[in-house]
Amino acid sequence: MACRCLVAVLLTWLGGSTPLTAAQAPRFKVDDAPLPATAQPSFSFSPIVEKVAPSVVNIYSTKTVRQLPMWGPFMEDPFFRRFFGIPDALPRERRERSLGSGVIVTEDGYILTANHVVEGADEIRVALADGKTEYEAKIVGTDPRTDVAVIKVDARDLPAITIADSDKLRVGDVVLAIGNPFGVGQTVTMGIVSAKSRAGLGLDYEDFIQTDAPINPGNSGGALVDIAGRLVGINTAIISRSGGNLGIGFAVPSNLARYVMERLIEDGKVTRGYLGVYIQPVTPELAREFKLKDLSGALVADVIENSPAADAGLKAGDVILEFDGRKVQNDRHLRLMAAQTRPGSEVRIRILRDGREQTLRVKLGEMPEEGGLARAGRPGGLRRGPQADPLDGVVVDDLTPRNRQMYGIPSHIRGALVVEVAPDSPAGQQGLRPGDVILEINRRRVTNADDAVRESEANRQSTVLLRVWSQGASRYIVIDATRRR
Known part of the structure; x- marks a missing residue:
């Protein structure tokens, strides 16, 4: 399973800073040139380490954790404590200390790290690589949705790292991970980029760089750098059964981390572009139905x-x-690109509609606190006759005030309500559930149960394309009578 270095990512927001003007915004060192593909192998990375190591810091954070007595929460009541003769002066809080890493990104003390390194901290101290200099730090802002945080120390002329364009990173590129694993002190490990655009670790916005450079607890928030000594990622997580390195580590790409950092510093919060659609991945079945090339x-x-x-x-x-x-690779990729575009920006979107490509212009809004550009809801249904077909075993009914209330269906939803799905039917095995509302059958609008029955009877194929409303969102689903689980 996925293990966070130090602690799991917690879904609380720690506030932000006062927004800065453009003139006040810090300047980062950026080098977006790609690495040469024909670079000669090196027998030593010491020049790179000497250049980059001073930019990587150790972060020591302390937070207060409220602890209930072992006999249960009812002992919070003074009456019960007096009844059982338990004194009021009980230890209720304890101090919890954690260790992580960070990367200096400006000479005047802005430091990029992982959110879970500083989440909930009452006190943060930063130790430089020289082992002598230590500062107290404050939180500028955090973004649990990407596991990125920015902290600040009051200092000048610090060794700021140069930031690379992580989009130009390639699988197979050599990378170095620098941090403080297990608190043993600053450590450098080497590996390659194993994969890009990884997801599945439980964050809202994921586009991880996967590397086999050893990453362990304490490395979180540390630097992943290329062989030019430029920051390409912020180490954040590992997959491990033991809690230690197994060669599968993940880093937030520098482009994503930089966008979040700039918004936290300049705006005091992370603003994200808002498109306003529910999207879903293109499966092989959907690609056939929509006549897509890939x-x-x-x-x-x-x-x-x-x-x-x-x-x-x-x-x-x-x-x-x-x-x-x-190019949009998949639904998650589109979600990331929209989120990393400033609200108010006008962008061109190329779409395929009814087999023809066309271009639209969209002026992005600002992502609300919840909702927005997101995946469609979970897959959420018609019994129409004894013959075997894609919708055999499905029973539908008209939408009424009573069943709308029962299933939580908004008043603006129009369609045929699925009231029964045989578990062993193609539709049941492929995702249709009672409470779903069929909106379209083979891209023809359905307004009630009679429409649904009529359209299903008109279907003479072994597959049918449905658009259904389910659990607060709509999505397409292909039911294939020839496919059984």
């Missing part, structure tokens, strides 16, 4: 009313192929 792109399952996407003319069933001139 599985790239993001399928629009629904468009939120009065959103930037709705204003631009996006529709359910569109496949977004490009965002602001960049």
